[in-house]
Amino acid sequence: MHLVQDTVKNIAILGSTGSIGTQTLEVIEENPDRFRAYVLTAHRNADLLIAQCQKFKPAYAVICDTSLYEQVKQGLEGFPTQVLSGYDEVKHIVTLSELDVVLTAMVGFAGLEPTISAIEAGKDIALANKETLVVAGELITQLARQNQVKLLPVDSEHSAIFQCLVGEEKNPIEKIILTASGGPFRGKDVSFLENVTRHEALKHPNWVMGAKITIDSASLMNKGLEVIEAKWLFDLKLEQIEVIVHPQSIIHSLVQFQDGSIKAQMGLPDMKLPIQYALGYPERIQNNFKRFDFAAYPTLSFEKPDLHTFRNLALAFEALKQGGNVPCIINAANEVAVAGFLADEVSFLGMSQVIEQCMTQIPFIAKPTLADYLNTDKETRILAQNLITQMPLKALTV
Numbered sequence: 515m516h517l518v519q520d521t522v523k524n525i526a527i528l529g530s531t532g533s534i535g536t537q538t539l540e541v542i543e544e545n546p547d548r549f550r551a552y553v554l555t556a557h558r559n560a561d562l563l564i565a566q567c568q569k570f571k572p573a574y575a576v577i578c579d580t581s582l583y584e585q586v587k588q589g590l591e592g593f594p595t596q597v598l599s600g601y602d603e604v605k606h607i608v609t610l611s612e613l614d615v616v617l618t619a620m621v622g623f624a625g626l627e628p629t630i631s632a633i634e635a636g637k638d639i640a641l642a643n644k645e646t647l648v649v650a651g652e653l654i655t656q657l658a659r660q661n662q663v664k665l666l667p668v669d670s671e672h673s674a675i676f677q678c679l680v681g682e683e684k685n686p687i688e689k690i691i692l693t694a695s696g697g698p699f700r701g702k703d704v705s706f707l708e709n710v711t712r713h714e715a716l717k718h719p720n721w722v723m724g725a726k727i728t729i730d731s732a733s734l735m736n737k738g739l740e741v742i743e744a745k746w747l748f749d750l751k752l753e754q755i756e757v758i759v760h761p762q763s764i765i766h767s768l769v770q771f772q773d774g775s776i777k778a779q780m781g782l783p784d785m786k787l788p789i790q791y792a793l794g795y796p797e798r799i800q801n802n803f804k805r806f807d808f809a810a811y812p813t814l815s816f817e818k819p820d821l822h823t824f825r826n827l828a829l830a831f832e833a834l835k836q837g838g839n840v841p842c843i844i845n846a847a848n849e850v851a852v853a854g855f856l857a858d859e860v861s862f863l864g865m866s867q868v869i870e871q872c873m874t875q876i877p878f879i880a881k882p883t884l885a886d887y888l889n890t891d892k893e894t895r896i897l898a899q900n901l902i903t904q905m906p907l908k909a910l911t912v
């Protein structure tokens with residue numbers, strides 16, 4: 515008798531209700547012979563989680579906010595999905611033996627601990643949650659090596675670099691060039707940024723994404739976080755990472771090799787491509803995504819980032835240079851600052867002030883443990899919130 519091997523990959527999507535999560539479900543829906551949604555998790559969006567489970571029938575669903583457990587349970591009565599609740603269940607569920615890949619699409623520091631559990635359980639990680647590598651890049655990459663798991667980048671720039679490196683395993687990288695759109699305030703000066711509103715900052719020129727990363731793109735903190743993410747994913751020195759503003763977001767990033775040759779990965783801005791590449795790796799799966807037309811883009815342009823106006827990118831480079839728990843500090847301070855900006859409690863430029871003050875006031879730890887990261891995150895959040903409360907707020911019109 516022949517045993518038929520199940521070649522369908524079982525995927526856990528942490529944060530299935532977000533921008534990356536919903537696009538991942540689209541990729542899964544388009545490839546039922548390859549991928550199965552096995553675990554879905556959400557924070558508070560119970561209605562969407564219920565609808566996703568009714569459609570995809572995963573084995574498990576986790577709603578992190580425990581007060582919503584009954585609602586999700588009732589919504590899935592008669593469906594085959596087992597409903598769980600609480601953040602600790604996310605850390606536990608990623609260790610299921612049936613899982614092949616864990617796609618981390620939760621936003622922020624919350625991605626760290628479930629990713630560690632998944633790596634320790636030997637699961638390959640499709641990593642969208644860049645904050646995990648920003649906070650604890652050394653620890654995560656070390657754990658991944660020890661457990662022989664793949665860290666498959668989903669972030670578009672890192673997917674581009676990853677794709678450029680295929681077949682180049684023996685060729686040293688001279689440098690990588692991360693492209694940045696420049697966000698909605700590209701070309702503006704400090705006096706303009708003083709009074710910008712969340713409404714204006716949420717208008718990304720090329721990508722539709724969750725609110726936190728959209729604000730990060732506007733302040734160039736997203737590029738700063740991506741510099742740190744790239745350092746750990748590709749084992750680079752600070753001097754090997756360059757950022758260039760490319761307003762069209764067609765070239766997703768580039769690698770320059772030791773002979774000076776540069777490889778780029780290009781395409782229309784669509785996150786489904788890097789998501790599909792990470793899930794299908796090393797295969798390139800045929801799809802019907804819209805194709806790039808060179809004639810429609812006669813100009814692809816490039817400019818240096820303005821580190822004086824967009825302080826966050828300079829602060830991220832500085833955090834990477836200092837190392838230790840400093841990237842964890844800027845991440846926590848930034849998360850609180852962005853939440854404050856979205857709640858009209860802090861101005862756009864005030865966000866950089868909060869981050870800079872946290873960098874100087876939170877004690878430095880050269881070789882942090884996981885407990886140190888958890889504590890640094892907690893302490894920084896308290897300080898950042900206090901700083902925001904004390905800060906005079908410039909007039910904000912929404």
Ligand SMILES: NC(=O)C1=CN([C@@H]2O[C@H](COP(=O)(O)OP(=O)(O)OC[C@H]3O[C@@H](n4cnc5c(N)ncnc54)[C@H](OP(=O)(O)O)[C@@H]3O)[C@@H](O)[C@H]2O)C=CC1
Pocket residue numbers: 528529530531532533534535555556557558559560578601618619620621622624642643644645668669670721722723724725726727785
């Ligand atoms: N969007 C994009 O195009 C890109 C995103 N990324 C990265 O991917 C990650 C997700 O981004 P994006 O999809 O835009 O974000 P969204 O805000 O759209 O989605 C976030 C998801 O995380 C869940 N979530 C939020 N907070 C928590 C928490 N404390 N605990 C558990 N789950 C939580 C949300 O649940 P609920 O909806 O129930 O609140 C939601 O499912 C981020 O790290 C981002 O930097 C990287 C490259 C591109």
Ligand SMILES: CC(=O)[C@@H](O)[C@H](O)COP(=O)(O)O
Pocket residue numbers: 669670671693694695696697721727730731732736737785
């Ligand atoms: C889609 C993606 O990967 C985002 O991180 C995107 O790159 C944000 O655009 P910015 O280049 O404006 O930060």
Ligand SMILES: [Mn+2]
Pocket residue numbers: 669670671740
């Ligand atoms: Mn990106």
